[in-house]
Amino acid sequence: MNLERTNEMNLAVYMAYHSETYPEPLFDYVIPIQVGAHKHKQKSSAISDDTGINISHKNDIMSELTALYWIWKNSTQEYLGLCHYRRFFDLEVEPIKKILLKDYIIVPDRMILSRSIKDQYIVSHTQDEWNVMMESIREHAPHYYAAALQVFAGNVLYPFNMFICSRYFLDSYCTWLFPILASIEAKVDVSNKDKYQKRYLGFLAERLFTLYILYNGNRVKEVKIIDLHKKRVSQPAWLKGINSIR
Numbered sequence: 001m002n003l004e005r006t007n008e009m010n011l012a013v014y015m016a017y018h019s020e021t022y023p024e025p026l027f028d029y030v031i032p033i034q035v036g037a038h039k040h041k042q043k044s045s046a047i048s049d050d051t052g053i054n055i056s057h058k059n060d061i062m063s064e065l066t067a068l069y070w071i072w073k074n075s076t077q078e079y080l081g082l083c084h085y086r087r088f089f090d091l092e093v094e095p096i097k098k099i100l101l102k103d104y105i106i107v108p109d110r111m112i113l114s115r116s117i118k119d120q121y122i123v124s125h126t127q128d129e130w131n132v133m134m135e136s137i138r139e140h141a142p143h144y145y146a147a148a149l150q151v152f153a154g155n156v157l158y159p160f161n162m163f164i165c166s167r168y169f170l171d172s173y174c175t176w177l178f179p180i181l182a183s184i185e186a187k188v189d190v191s192n193k194d195k196y197q198k199r200y201l202g203f204l205a206e207r208l209f210t211l212y213i214l215y216n217g218n219r220v221k222e223v224k225i226i227d228l229h230k231k232r233v234s235q236p237a238w239l240k241g242i243n244s245i246r
Contacts (some may be wrong), residue, residue, distance in 0.1 A: 009078070009079055010077045010079060011029065011077060011078075011079040011081075011096065011097065012031055012077040012080055012081070013029055013080070013082070013089075013096075014033045014047070014067055014071055014080075014081065014082055015031065015033065015083050015085055016033055016035045016064040016082065016083070017032060017035065017085035018035050018036050022034070022085055023085055023086075023228075027091075029096070030088065031047060032085075033048065033063060033067050034047070035049045035056070035063075036059030036060070038050040038057050039059075046054060049067050049069075050161050051070075051074070052071070053073035054066070054069065054070050054151060054197070055069050056070075058201075061190060061199060061202075062113070062181070062202055063199045064202060065161060065201065067082060068082055068174065069174070069178065071170070072170060072174040075204070078166065079164070079165070080165065080166075080167060081106070081162075081164030081165065082161065082162055084160065086227065086229045087162065087225050088225065088226045088228075089108075089162070089223045089224055090223060090225065090226050091106070097165060100165070100166065103166070103219060104220060104221040105163055105164070105220050106165070106220070107162070107163050107220045108162050108222065108223065108224075109212070109224055109225065110158055110222060111157045111159050113155040113157055114155070114167050115202045116155055117153075117155060117157055118130060118152040119155060120157075121203070125200060126197075126200075127169075129184070132187045133204050133207075134182050135196075136180045136184050137180060138240050140179050140180050140183055141176060151211045151214050151215070152211070156214075158206070158220075160206065161202060162225070163209070169218070176212060177209075180208065181204070184201065184204065185201060185214065196207070196209065
């Protein structure tokens, strides 16, 4: 990848939120994007996920991934990121630029789960969804399948579908991710799921992101997350006993 090294950076980190009003972002470089905006007659920000090329109507099952898809298809910045209305990377803009110019991807601190990624998902969600995901990896990205068995037998997870990266990485990752998710969606019945469990594609994507990063050996910079909901910075990587990440 041949990236121009300058002091100027075309950077946008988008903050996904879903209500008709949004809390003020913690950092000036963060841009609000309303997700599931197709359901709202009145938009509360200049950017919403139902404009341009979009999958806003899938927000109930994809959660913040409808923002990621919008960013992928519609944004023009060279460096891009995604955070949540209550979760932010604990970084000012200048350190972000320095990290990105060294070709790192900024990710949340890894979580060390108390069981394997596979078992943790099955306990928190369902075995059927997991099996469908593995079938879809085998079908759409077969060279990842053996690595998936190994990674998902481990207990290291990069959570929240949050990252800041180059356009090159975003294009590569989304080109890989969304066909797998579409394959899963076509095979899973959500009619009997509650509102939380309907977000299963967002939950599976966290595991798929971890797989993609580890398989490709991407250089990552782990950063603490400010979690406004929990009123604290994210738990350190060595902390044991995490059963649910949401």
